[in-house]
Amino acid sequence: xxxxxxxxxxxxxxxxxxxxxxxxxxxxxxxxxxxxxxxxxxxxxxxxxxxxxxxxxxxxxxxxxxxxxxxxxxxxxxxxxxxxxxxxxxxxxxxxxxxxxxxxxxxxxxxxxxxxxxxxxxxxxxxxxxxxxxxxxxxxxxxxxxxxxxxxxxxxxxxxxxxxxxxxxxxxxxxxxxxxxxxxxxxxxxxxxxxxxxxxxxxxxxxxxxxxxxxxxxxxxxxxxxxxx
Amino acid sequence: xxxxxxxxxxxxxxxxxxxxxxxxxxxxxxxxxxxxxxxxxxxxxxxxxxxxxxxxxxxxxxxxxxxxxxxxxxxxxxxxxxxxxxxxxxxxxxxxxxxxxxxxxxxxxxxxxxxxxxxxxxxxxxxxxxxxxxxxxxxxxxxxxxxxxxxxxxxxxxxxxxxxxxxxxxxxxxxxxxxxxxxxxxxxx
Numbered sequence: 001x002x003x004x005x006x007x008x009x010x011x012x013x014x015x016x017x018x019x020x021x022x023x024x025x026x027x028x029x030x031x032x033x034x035x036x037x038x039x040x041x042x043x044x045x046x047x048x049x050x051x052x053x054x055x056x057x058x059x060x061x062x063x064x065x066x067x068x069x070x071x072x073x074x075x076x077x078x079x080x081x082x083x084x085x086x087x088x089x090x091x092x093x094x095x096x097x098x099x100x101x102x103x104x105x106x107x108x109x110x111x112x113x114x115x116x117x118x119x120x121x122x123x124x125x126x127x128x129x130x131x132x133x134x135x136x137x138x139x140x141x142x143x144x145x146x147x148x149x150x151x152x153x154x155x156x157x158x159x160x161x162x163x164x165x166x167x168x169x170x171x172x173x174x175x176x177x178x179x180x181x182x183x184x185x186x187x188x189x190x191x192x193x194x195x196x197x198x199x200x201x202x203x204x205x206x207x208x209x210x211x212x213x214x215x216x217x218x219x220x221x222x223x224x225x226x227x228x229x
Numbered sequence: 230x231x232x233x234x235x236x237x238x239x240x241x242x243x244x245x246x247x248x249x250x251x252x253x254x255x256x257x258x259x260x261x262x263x264x265x266x267x268x269x270x271x272x273x274x275x276x277x278x279x280x281x282x283x284x285x286x287x288x289x290x291x292x293x294x295x296x297x298x299x300x301x302x303x304x305x306x307x308x309x310x311x312x313x314x315x316x317x318x319x320x321x322x323x324x325x326x327x328x329x330x331x332x333x334x335x336x337x338x339x340x341x342x343x344x345x346x347x348x349x350x351x352x353x354x355x356x357x358x359x360x361x362x363x364x365x366x367x368x369x370x371x372x373x374x375x376x377x378x379x380x381x382x383x384x385x386x387x388x389x390x391x392x393x394x395x396x397x398x399x400x401x402x403x404x405x406x407x408x409x410x411x412x413x414x415x416x417x418x
Contacts, residue, residue, distance in 0.1 A: 006398045009373065010405035012412065013357075017373050020267070020354045025259040026275075034276050035254060038283045047287035048250060 043206070049199050145171065149180045152187050156194065164191050182208075186217040193224045201225060248299060250287040257303055260375070264304055267370045268311040269359055282310045297384075301377050305385035308367050315363060349415070357407045361400055368393055369400035 009017065026034075042048035148171040155164035164187065171184045178184075185208050192201035205221045212218075248256075261282055262275055270278045285306050293302060358366050367386060371377040372393075379397075383390045 006394055007401055009401050010409065013401075013405040013408045014373075016350060016354050016357070016408055019350050020374055023263055023266075023351065026262045030262075030276065031258055034258070034279055037276075038254065038280050041280065041284055042250060042287050045284070045287075047284070 049202065145175045145178045145180055148175070149183050149187070152184070152191075156187060156190060159194065161191055161195050182212055182215055182217060185212075186215070186221060189221050190224055198225070248290075248293075248295065250283060250290065253286060253299060253303070254283055257299060260300055261303055261307055264307045264370065264375070265311055266355070267358055267374060268307060268363065268366060269315055269355075270311050274314070278310060278314050281314075282307055285310055298381065300375065301371065301381040301385040304367070304371055304375065304377070305387070308363075308386060312363055353408065353411055353415070356411055357404050360407045361403055364388075365396045365400040365403070368396040369404060372397050373401070 008014070039048065148167050152164045152167035152171070155161070155167060168184050168188050168191065171178065171180070175181070175184075185204070189201050189204045189208060192198075192204060202225060205225060208215070208221065209218060258279070261279055265275050265278050265282070266272065282303075286303065289306065293299075358370070361369065364386075368382055371382045371385070372379070377385070379390055379393045382388075382393045386393075388396075
């Protein structure tokens with residue numbers, strides 16, 4: 001039988017089917033929620049390259065990417081250019097891991113306030129044990145640890161990616177669970193972005209988001225990855 | 230002297246890059262969602278089944294010919310995933326009987342055009358579709374709702390072209406008849 005021999009629908013049935021074509025689409029919430037689930041499954045099954053900041057982002061990513069982008073960028077720019085970030089309280093978290101840290105008095109000229117107030121770090125539950133160190137790992141001490149992060153940040157600012165990566169690797173070797181671990185990993189993502197290794201940067205950002213879901217660096221990474229698209 | 234031929238124009242049908250699951254999701258979620266509803270997946274189960282569809286799509290992508298339109302191919306995936314799901318579901322006769330018994334006539338019978346705009350008309354479509362078995366329902370949905378061509382339907386469902394037409398004929402007759410019957414019962418006509 002050919003198509004033109006197929007009997008047409010009755011007028012009423014055809015009206016019904018025309019109405020069916022106008023069925024409203026699923027809501028934005030339904031779309032987002034389904035993508036979140038599907039994305040997780042696909043990544044877990046190795047069928048999709050992780051991408052936290054894809055075109056169908058999570059609600060959290062949307063919020064994060066909209067809130068505080070300017071603040072974070074301003075703060076990071078200030079930190080990169082002046083080195084003031086490390087001494088102005090941005091990454092001062094002496095009690096975060098229950099680690100005894102001797103406060104280091106910063107030079108008076110470095111006590112300039114940041115242009116933008118940044119959120120305080122999340123409090124650590126009382127009694128939370130300090131994270132275990134790797135065998136042979138140095139105990140986190142602010143000065144040498146901070147120096148490596150400063151070095152990486154300064155190298156990144158002048159686009160010297162090799163030096164930045166070397167400093168980050170060095171930090172990872174000696175202070176894998178150090179106080180500036182978040183900074184190290186966030187800078188690592190930025191190095192990848194700057195090097196044009198976007199898929200790797202996205203994968204690293206996914207991993208970062210999983211481990212530090214409340215990090216103040218997430219908007220920074222979202223923005224950097226967004227610009228790299 | 231040998232003359233060089235001018236380069237052939239690019240095939241307008243061939244996309245430059247094969248789609249990935251993200252772009253398919255972005256562009257065709259609505260289509261997948263509605264196709265699953267029309268195939269009889271209950272509203273509450275659509276997100277779960279759509280999730281499975283995109284998982285199956287991601288697995289099947291290496292075999293997808295990107296020169297062909299995506300929607301018929303996606304419908305084929307929906308059809309196979311929904312078939313598996315619906316095996317666990319009630320059969321169409323039970324659906325029709327239960328829904329017909331539950332139906333309450335409205336106070337004022339709207340015209341077909343008016344009723345098309347409200348949920349009652351959509352329920353009516355769903356109920357009519359539910360009286361068709363899945364293979365007939367799939368052909369009717371693809372041809373008369375999604376406006377796919379017969380050869381696309383044949384390819385997506387992996388059936389001969391003649392079967393498409395025979396199923397379409399039977400499905401249309403059944404759908405028209407049940408629509409008239411249910412609409413009369415519900416006071417829509």
